[in-house]
Amino acid sequence: MKQQWDTTQEGFDRLLGWLDQDRDQAGKKYEVIRHRLIKIFTCRSCGEAEDLADDTITRVTAKIPEVAPNYVGDPALYFYGVARKVHREWLRRQNRSVRSPIVADVTKDERLYECLDHCMDRVPEKSRHLVLRYYENEKKAKIDDRKTLADELGIGVNALRIRAHRIRLLLRECVKNCMEQLPAN
Numbered sequence: 001m002k003q004q005w006d007t008t009q010e011g012f013d014r015l016l017g018w019l020d021q022d023r024d025q026a027g028k029k030y031e032v033i034r035h036r037l038i039k040i041f042t043c044r045s046c047g048e049a050e051d052l053a054d055d056t057i058t059r060v061t062a063k064i065p066e067v068a069p070n071y072v073g074d075p076a077l078y079f080y081g082v083a084r085k086v087h088r089e090w091l092r093r094q095n096r097s098v099r100s101p102i103v104a105d106v107t108k109d110e111r112l113y114e115c116l117d118h119c120m121d122r123v124p125e126k127s128r129h130l131v132l133r134y135y136e137n138e139k140k141a142k143i144d145d146r147k148t149l150a151d152e153l154g155i156g157v158n159a160l161r162i163r164a165h166r167i168r169l170l171l172r173e174c175v176k177n178c179m180e181q182l183p184a185n
Helices: 009-019 023-043 049-070 075-097 102-122 125-134 139-153 157-181
Strands: none
Touching: 009 023, 009 049, 023 049, 023 075, 049 075, 075 102, 075 125, 102 157, 125 139, 125 157, 139 157
16 A cells, blocks of 8 residues: 655745755755755666655655654765656566566566665765765756765765765676675566
């Protein structure tokens, strides 16, 4: 049975308060998170990317009273964790509704994303944060963000590029090993 989630103005205000005490900053963070969620779902070939992003936000909003008091770290990471679950549910619905050779590809994609999620969970938090920030945004915003990230870490852009590359290699190897260990469907 699909759970119904409801967002009230009070719940949304709590969400913004969790993102930042300054309402304007919270609104900006909200927009960045929503944009990134849409991008995540789009990259995973979800035709309903905006709906899935909104579903993710609604679920997080409903959980704020339980999560926010003890949560440590960037709230955006919590959104991405919930997005993984939303994506898996979406894949299961697709598998049930589509009965063709495409199902094998969807199942493989689901296994791939499960392995990527598993491997991302195994990466130290600082490395995970680095690689997520390294690959966000597009074009000039991406370049500017990478310069900012390098400055925050006190390293050059080339050193940042090397760190991101090394993390990506570790993730690639981990995902490859994970895919080999999972049973084929």
